[in-house]
Amino acid sequence: MVESGIAERIAARRAGLDELEDQLAKQLEELRAERDELAVALRNRKTRSGCSRGVRSRFGRTDAGEPNRIAEELAADEAVKAADTVLFTVPNQLGVAWCVMQLTVVKAITTEVDAMAPAA
Incomplete structure (x- = not known):
């Protein structure tokens, strides 16, 4: 009986950790997306011309x-x-x-x- 209670607590804790891992993974994904967005915005603010398919563009x-x-x-x-x-x-x-x-x-x-x- 005691062994069953320990198994249940372990299972519950593992489920809680799995949920926390999913939440952290989502937050990390959001942070990376924002960081990438800021890097692109910074680069684009500095760039005033570029080349696309061999055509020089100014913007x-x-x-x-x-x-x-x-x-x-x-x-x-x-x-x-x-x-x-x-x-x-x-x-x-x-x-x-x-x-x-x-x-x-x-x-x-x-x-x-x-x-x-x-x-x-």
Whole structure:
């Protein structure tokens, strides 16, 4: 009987540790994704030209990150506030499905920036 109680406690503890391991793995994955996102954002801020499929391209500011953070940065940007039009570009080398997803994100960003803008 005592042996059965010990086995149950061990099984319960192992289950708890398995759950904790899953939670930590998820947190680690999120941390790595954020770190990678920040590295890309930093690199893109510094780069103003590049080569894609043998074609030299020049571009301006690049914003990468969560849509609400990008919207906040754009809403606070004096040039964006003064502009009557803001051009968003989405690279199309990654296929139609990827572009559609990116344009959905851009729409969410522009909607949020519009909502943050003071009434005219």
